Amino acid sequence: MLKYTTTIRVRYADTDKMQFVYNGKYLEYFEVGRTELLRSVGLPYSEIEKAGYQLPLREAGLKFKQPAVYDDLLDVEAAVEKLYTAEVYIKYKITRKGTDVLIAEGFTSHMFIHEESKKPAKPPKIYIEKLAKYF
Amino acid sequence: MLKYTTTIRVRYADTDKMQFVYNGKYLEYFEVGRTELLRSVGLPYSEIEKAGYQLPLREAGLKFKQPAVYDDLLDVEAAVEKLYTAEVYIKYKITRKGTDVLIAEGFTSHMFIHEESKKPAKPPKIYIEKLAKYF
Amino acid sequence: MLKYTTTIRVRYADTDKMQFVYNGKYLEYFEVGRTELLRSVGLPYSEIEKAGYQLPLREAGLKFKQPAVYDDLLDVEAAVEKLYTAEVYIKYKITRKGTDVLIAEGFTSHMFIHEESKKPAKPPKIYIEKLAKYF
Amino acid sequence: MLKYTTTIRVRYADTDKMQFVYNGKYLEYFEVGRTELLRSVGLPYSEIEKAGYQLPLREAGLKFKQPAVYDDLLDVEAAVEKLYTAEVYIKYKITRKGTDVLIAEGFTSHMFIHEESKKPAKPPKIYIEKLAKYF
Numbered sequence: 411m412l413k414y415t416t417t418i419r420v421r422y423a424d425t426d427k428m429q430f431v432y433n434g435k436y437l438e439y440f441e442v443g444r445t446e447l448l449r450s451v452g453l454p455y456s457e458i459e460k461a462g463y464q465l466p467l468r469e470a471g472l473k474f475k476q477p478a479v480y481d482d483l484l485d486v487e488a489a490v491e492k493l494y495t496a497e498v499y500i501k502y503k504i505t506r507k508g509t510d511v512l513i514a515e516g517f518t519s520h521m522f523i524h525e526e527s528k529k530p531a532k533p534p535k536i537y538i539e540k541l542a543k544y545f
Numbered sequence: 546m547l548k549y550t551t552t553i554r555v556r557y558a559d560t561d562k563m564q565f566v567y568n569g570k571y572l573e574y575f576e577v578g579r580t581e582l583l584r585s586v587g588l589p590y591s592e593i594e595k596a597g598y599q600l601p602l603r604e605a606g607l608k609f610k611q612p613a614v615y616d617d618l619l620d621v622e623a624a625v626e627k628l629y630t631a632e633v634y635i636k637y638k639i640t641r642k643g644t645d646v647l648i649a650e651g652f653t654s655h656m657f658i659h660e661e662s663k664k665p666a667k668p669p670k671i672y673i674e675k676l677a678k679y680f
Numbered sequence: 681m682l683k684y685t686t687t688i689r690v691r692y693a694d695t696d697k698m699q700f701v702y703n704g705k706y707l708e709y710f711e712v713g714r715t716e717l718l719r720s721v722g723l724p725y726s727e728i729e730k731a732g733y734q735l736p737l738r739e740a741g742l743k744f745k746q747p748a749v750y751d752d753l754l755d756v757e758a759a760v761e762k763l764y765t766a767e768v769y770i771k772y773k774i775t776r777k778g779t780d781v782l783i784a785e786g787f788t789s790h791m792f793i794h795e796e797s798k799k800p801a802k803p804p805k806i807y808i809e810k811l812a813k814y815f
Numbered sequence: 816m817l818k819y820t821t822t823i824r825v826r827y828a829d830t831d832k833m834q835f836v837y838n839g840k841y842l843e844y845f846e847v848g849r850t851e852l853l854r855s856v857g858l859p860y861s862e863i864e865k866a867g868y869q870l871p872l873r874e875a876g877l878k879f880k881q882p883a884v885y886d887d888l889l890d891v892e893a894a895v896e897k898l899y900t901a902e903v904y905i906k907y908k909i910t911r912k913g914t915d916v917l918i919a920e921g922f923t924s925h926m927f928i929h930e931e932s933k934k935p936a937k938p939p940k941i942y943i944e945k946l947a948k949y950f
Contacts (some may be wrong), residue, residue, distance in 0.1 A: 423702050426693065661765075
């Protein structure tokens with residue numbers, strides 16, 4: 411399994427009048443998590459796009475466990491469990507930095523498409539090459 | 546079952562470099578859907594907060610079926626299926642306006658909390674009163 | 681002068697922990713204002729892009745007069761004052777719907793670019809044709 | 816003069832279909848800039864709020880010089896020029912990290928308010944104490 415943890419700081423812009431982080435923001439935190447996961451294996455997502463591919467979401471799930479508040483430091487752990495599948499399935503855990511307090515967890519499921527045609531594509535070579543050694 | 550459909554227009558701000566609506570935005574569209582659902586039964590969400598309650602998310606799920614693009618008109622249907630449960634469970638369907646093209650679907654699950662203490666609360670009276678007749 | 685007013689509803693997502701609309705959101709409200717201004721003269725901004733042009737911001741200014749809060753209905757007035765200039769200059773006034781309460785005002789200044797090359801362009805024909813009669 | 820530079824990474828969520836960072840996002844980047852400026856002098860903005868004050872925007876200005884794109888690393892420099900004034904005036908410069916390429920510049924002007932009453936307040940003691948030595 412491939413796993414990586416990134417730390418992010420909650421912005422004022424991320425909060426809502428309930429004093430907590432707005433629910434939709436967590437999908438953005440997940441994005442940061444998987445972006446840095448990919449970068450950590452030498453495959454920045456921007457390289458995937460330069461190679462003519464994109465990786466849109468097909469599905470997402472989120473469980474909100476504890477509220478996060480303004481200026482919190484959050485650890486976003488992103489993990490890929492299986493490689494050779496038609497879909498890219500990533501799991502996330504967000505904890506308050508330096509603690510076990512689980513803020514949110516969830517997943518996103520993606521498929522590769524060709525950037526130009528927007529049609530489904532097999533995982534590109536660079537993706538398989540860079541990730542294979544972790545599985 | 547209680548159901549309501551609201552139309553929203555995709556903003557430029559909602560799109561990303563993939564040319565589609567950014568995935569996190571759909572949770573905002575779901576918010577608009579349930580807000581207008583509650584307003585349609587004479588219970589604006591702001592009234593719930595004025596009564597001292599809040600309704601944060603516990604869980605959410607989204608399936609992205611077709612991309613939505615800039616300036617699209619989208620119909621957001623929000624539906625409540627059961628009333629007397631500890632959690633408020635809302636289902637959503639987003640279609641391109643005037644068509645059957647399913648853009649996204651999903652759910653959000655909520656629980657009532659007391660605004661001050663942020664502790665779990667039973668559904669407030671006004672909520673039960675306004676919604677009971679639909680079930 | 682060309683002027684148009686659109687009504688928008690403040691979303692929960694737009695608010696921050698100060699209970700007010702987050703400052704950056706006003707640029708999004710301005711976007712909605714100018715989008716509907718252009719649509720009102722038969723020139724949806726999407727048509728400008730289909731013609732191969734884009735209209736990015738060069739400059740923006742905002743004055744925050746009164747806070748807007750969750751679920752407020754806001755009137756966004758967008759106005760174009762001059763047509764034959766190198767830049768497109770749009771002024772905005774946001775008021776609480778049905779009142780004179782000024783929430784925010786400001787401007788955005790834009791220039792046309794070619795979509796492909798991202799280089800500066802003269803205002804496209806369709807823009808001049810649709811707007812000339814108002815000046 | 817007090818000055819501080821923070822680095823941020825452009826998220827996919829920040830981009831729009833023009834391929835650039837959406838204009839409204841820059842106010843969020845400015846927020847990160849001033850947040851870290853305050854933290855750098857030992858006065859996290861959250862402390863200001865804990866002391867019963869808030870610092871909403873009165874005015875903002877932005878000049879967009881060069882587009883920023885997905886995954887760019889940006890340096891956000893925030894600077895306070897004068898201390899003993901009724902308003903807090905902060906200037907910003909965003910450059911591509913490690914270069915002189917100016918992406919955007921601007922300012923935000925703020926005033927202190929009492930968190931409870933939302934009425935104008937003098938700059939709180941902790942603010943003057945922490946910042947005075949820099950002026």
